Amino acid sequence: MHSIPSLNVVDLMLDAVCLVNVDSTIVFVSPAFERIFGYLPEEVVGKRMLDMVHPDDLAITQRQAKSVTEGNLQLQFENRYVRKDGTIAHIRWTARWLPEQQMRLAVAHDITERRLTESMQAVIYAISEAAHTTQNLQALFQHIHQIIGRLLPATNFAVALYDAQADALSFPYHVNESLPAPPPMALAQDALCAEVIHNGCTLLLTPENRTAHPPPAPQQRPPLYWLGVPLQTQKGAIGALVLQSYTEQGRYTDKDKDLLQFVSTQVAAAIERKQMHERLEHMAQYDQLTHLPNRQLFLDRLKTALARARRDQRLLSLLFIDLDRFKEVNDTLGHAMGDLLLQRVAQRLLECVRGSDTVARLGGDEFVVLLESGLARDHATTVADKILSAFTQPFDLEGIRLNIQPSIGVAIYPEHGGEEHHLLGHADEAMYLSKKSGGNQVRVAQQTEAQAL
């Protein structure tokens, strides 16, 4: 048999050996304790081990300690501690009770790195899931905020998006305890975001290095820590994630910087995917020239509005609007001017109705207005007259003043139909009659289907 030189095995172990009293007072810890928990043995002997436990894990740790004290061997217990520097250590314990010494003998194995890798994988997975499951960009931002909040302090969190073509920086998601969401601005106006987005580098401002960087956006209470990470995609940085902290407890370290940088690529991909999805959805539902709802979306809205009107026994009106002699504008001034006029018409129609009403473009020079708010039958004709009078003002097409008038047909639910195509057909017919009578006037459809309210 080899003779082993007198080695102090406990001192050489990478795991920390701990002896504690029944009341959790530390009697002995091996040197590895410092590597794992940050305290020198002499700093903790006589202190209570439980006082270092992460507050969220205290109750379960107390139960486990009691179980060990009752003589049960413990081989797999995991909990979290707050290290001397305030960071969190994840520990896996093996522990047993020493009846003769009336102490607990426990060995702490540091699993912080493994836990971090696991939670990073979970975060990456959660972000890619969110890109598929969330309804829209806002919901995605909210989800990303929650997910990042699991990794690091994220009380003050913002998503900044940068439109390079328009040089516009906007903050579509902005949660901050002391700073309201800034309005859209040129990138140069936010020096820190500009640095992050232009250089494509993560930036961490701390009380130690802040003088080397431009100050954050002016606010009543400047942050102690500012952490910004670019959202990199194949076409460059599309924006940045910005975290701010006003307290030392919420401080950010280089480790947090690395963490955020690691997840940011996934976040950028998720945002890009959602933006693309929203763009496609918009293209399918909105007219690309005027940005008004198109025929499909209008018919969907009309169907829903009819169901609501039926349930609440309310009136609903449709205004079918067709421009008179629009073709002449194309023929004399060109198609581009015709396009511009259609955009101006859309704008003017929107100005004639309430935000809750729908103005849609059915195609060509045909528009339709859905009025849900009117209780009285003459509400529709009042709005139609308002439109006629709005069109008495000429349109300004890049310096060219142009007069154009509409022909308007009105159909009302329930008296002109209870189904969307019926109602639309009657409004179209009424518009045709007003055009036949010379245009620039309003006609209400003939009463064809009397339906009691």
Ligand SMILES: Nc1nc2c(ncn2[C@@H]2O[C@H](COP(=O)(O)OP(=O)(O)OP(=O)(O)O)[C@@H](O)[C@H]2O)c(=O)[nH]1
């Ligand atoms: N500039 C432009 N013109 C369009 C667009 N869509 C359709 N048009 C044109 O709009 C015109 C619509 O036709 P009409 O409604 O019969 O023309 P109109 O001169 O208004 O005739 P009335 O309604 O009888 O007064 C056609 O000349 C189409 O080519 C578009 O998106 N942009």
